[in-house]
Amino acid sequence: MSRISRRTFLQSAAGAAVATSVSAQSIAAQGNQTYDYVVAGAGHNSLITAAYLVKAGFSVLVLEGRPTIGGGCKSGEICLPGFQDDWCSSVHSLLMSNPVIRNNELGLLDHGLEYIRPDPVMHIPFLDNTSLTMWTDPARTYKEYAKFSKRDADTFLRLVDELQTFRRDEAQGNATPSLWERRHAMSAYDLTMQTFEDDHVRSFHLAVARFTSEPGGDPYTGRTMFTAIAHQIGGRPIPKGGSGMLSTALGRVIEESGGVILTGMPVAELLIEAGKCSGVVCDDGRQFRARKGVVSTIHIKHLVNMAPQKLWGDEFLQNLELFQPEEGLFAYHMATSAPVEYPLADGGSITPFESTILPFPQRVLRSSYDDARGHINLEDMRLQIVSPSVADATRTPKGFHTVKILGDVPYKLAEELGSWDDVRADVASGVLAYLQRFAPTFTKDKILADVFMSPADLERMNPAFWKGSIHAGDYGPSQSGDSRPVPGWANYRMPIAGLYQTGACTQPGGSISGRPGRNAAAVILADAGMTIAEVVAK
Numbered sequence: 093m094s095r096i097s098r099r100t101f102l103q104s105a106a107g108a109a110v111a112t113s114v115s116a117q118s119i120a121a122q123g124n125q126t127y128d129y130v131v132a133g134a135g136h137n138s139l140i141t142a143a144y145l146v147k148a149g150f151s152v153l154v155l156e157g158r159p160t161i162g163g164g165c166k167s168g169e170i171c172l173p174g175f176q177d178d179w180c181s182s183v184h185s186l187l188m189s190n191p192v193i194r195n196n197e198l199g200l201l202d203h204g205l206e207y208i209r210p211d212p213v214m215h216i217p218f219l220d221n222t223s224l225t226m227w228t229d230p231a232r233t234y235k236e237y238a239k240f241s242k243r244d245a246d247t248f249l250r251l252v253d254e255l256q257t258f259r260r261d262e263a264q265g266n267a268t269p270s271l272w273e274r275r276h277a278m279s280a281y282d283l284t285m286q287t288f289e290d291d292h293v294r295s296f297h298l299a300v301a302r303f304t305s306e307p308g309g310d311p312y313t314g315r316t317m318f319t320a321i322a323h324q325i326g327g328r329p330i331p332k333g334g335s336g337m338l339s340t341a342l343g344r345v346i347e348e349s350g351g352v353i354l355t356g357m358p359v360a361e362l363l364i365e366a367g368k369c370s371g372v373v374c375d376d377g378r379q380f381r382a383r384k385g386v387v388s389t390i391h392i393k394h395l396v397n398m399a400p401q402k403l404w405g406d407e408f409l410q411n412l413e414l415f416q417p418e419e420g421l422f423a424y425h426m427a428t429s430a431p432v433e434y435p436l437a438d439g440g441s442i443t444p445f446e447s448t449i450l451p452f453p454q455r456v457l458r459s460s461y462d463d464a465r466g467h468i469n470l471e472d473m474r475l476q477i478v479s480p481s482v483a484d485a486t487r488t489p490k491g492f493h494t495v496k497i498l499g500d501v502p503y504k505l506a507e508e509l510g511s512w513d514d515v516r517a518d519v520a521s522g523v524l525a526y527l528q529r530f531a532p533t534f535t536k537d538k539i540l541a542d543v544f545m546s547p548a549d550l551e552r553m554n555p556a557f558w559k560g561s562i563h564a565g566d567y568g569p570s571q572s573g574d575s576r577p578v579p580g581w582a583n584y585r586m587p588i589a590g591l592y593q594t595g596a597c598t599q600p601g602g603s604i605s606g607r608p609g610r611n612a613a614a615v616i617l618a619d620a621g622m623t624i625a626e627v628v629a630k
């Protein structure tokens with residue numbers, strides 16, 4: 093029974109009491125291992141699906157392979173005790189428009205989840221001692237753009253309006269205007285270069301565009317030029333106490349409503365009976381049966397090996413064979429005695445919660461090539477630096493901070509470089525030296541402890557980050573929308589009856605959006621003759 097570390101989840105719930113239903117021990121004692129739904133994996137999406145199902149009145153078991161629920165939405169004392177950092181995600185921008193939060197459909201905002209909206213929103217420093225800061229007040233951001241170009245500042249304000257109108261039209265089901273079709277089909281690079289005239293402004297838009305890990309030079313990445321505009325509209329909200337507070341709140345809701353969550357339970361196999369998925373088998377051989385269905389957030393590339401190949405069908409498997417990973421990323425975590433501080437042209441300085449670096453626009457065109465060659469390029473890097481403790485005093489002891497630096501590196505290194513274990517320390521010091529060119533006071537003595545995670549480390553931490561894909565796989569047109577994960581199977585139902593798939597492999601993809609989770613819930617409930625509206629009204 094040692095693998096069932098239910099206590100681990102309770103401990104991770106920031107010390108707060110969590111209502112529990114049936115304990116793991118009593119499940120075993122009762123031999124009660126059949127549920128309406130078994131959910132394999134506990135990322136925020138599958139937890140959202142589980143929460144709707146349990147609120148609908150179904151019995152639900154969630155099995156998480158790791159000691160803690162949350163997947164990429166998890167916090168912990170990564171570098172030092174008392175320093176709460178986010179293992180992966182920090183910012184939940186995309187979740188804000190999801191009815192899960194917008195309408196508090198699951199009651200998460202009554203279960204310890206609270207959002208902070210940092211101001212400034214974002215900062216980008218440049219080597220010529222200039223910088224651009226995005227503030228929550230668009231008029232203030234306008235002045236920042238205008239430092240470089242009055243025309244670009246006017247364009248910025250116009251795009252804020254245009255994006256809001258586009259979103260309104262889209263929500264009302266109006267046809268997409270041809271201008272937006274063209275914009276979306278372009279590359280982020282071409283669209284940015286065409287839309288703005290100043291290289292600082294262009295670098296800012298392209299650096300933020302890359303937060304989705306999409307190669308800025310590829311067709312159909314034009315939409316990401318608007319990511320910065322979206323952040324002006326919605327800000328960069330972070331959960332108070334850590335990104336993991338979302339998963340913790342979901343865990344509380346599921347358990348309070350009678351669902352069961354077991355951690356340390358990797359799922360190894362799907363149980364198939366009469367051609368239907370009727371449950372799962374865990375690594376330790378324990379079986380859990382599902383009367384109505386199994387919901388997976390296991391990476392689709394792993395899931396297909398958990399049931400006989402013939403059940404998936406050749407077409408599905410051949411399509412999936414072509415599913416591509418994303419370009420790799422590192423996460424460099426630090427516990428520090430000072431925030432990252434950037435000098436300003438007026439002689440002052442700024443310590444933003446989030447900053448990004450891209451010294452010149454053309455740099456985004458190089459990451460795909462480096463990734464393909466397996467090269468680590470520490471020159472002129474694009475970085476994203478997140479320091480939630482600057483906006484959230486609950487994360488660290490007073491005066492101390494956590495800093496998380498993200499940047500582009502390949503998952504698979506060129507042979508001559510050896511393995512990630514061979515190069516990890518050198519890459520970490522290269523990244524720090526580079527950041528110091530922009531933030532000279534952020535010296536080594538400010539770093540009390542650090543942990544550098546390569547793309548391979550990220551995959552080890554969460555098998556759903558397949559080949560280092562932090563959004564489960566590339567977002568190119570061949571595997572987005574109706575083609576995610578496989579053309580014809582984008583509706584969360586899998587080719588095996590009784591098996592559903594959610595999470596970043598399904599549309600609309602990765603990030604903390606909760607959309608795959610809520611969409612999957614809607615489909616599963618529909619198959620059971622119910623709607624989300626009915627569940628929410630209960």
Ligand SMILES: Cc1cc2nc3c(=O)[nH]c(=O)nc-3n(C[C@H](O)[C@H](O)[C@H](O)COP(=O)(O)OP(=O)(O)OC[C@H]3O[C@@H](n4cnc5c(N)ncnc54)[C@H](O)[C@@H]3O)c2cc1C
Binds near residue numbers: 133179358556
């Ligand atoms: C360093 C980093 C920074 C990021 N920053 C952001 C950010 O700021 N904002 C943002 O929106 N996104 C960010 N992301 C992306 C985001 O974290 C992911 O896209 C998101 O977590 C995907 O959520 P999910 O619900 O699909 O599942 P995941 O979070 O991937 O969770 C899947 C879960 O399933 C479990 N699992 C997998 N296989 C099995 C199995 N066989 N048996 C049992 N359990 C299994 C895993 O252990 C995991 O807990 C970041 C990612 C990384 C790595």
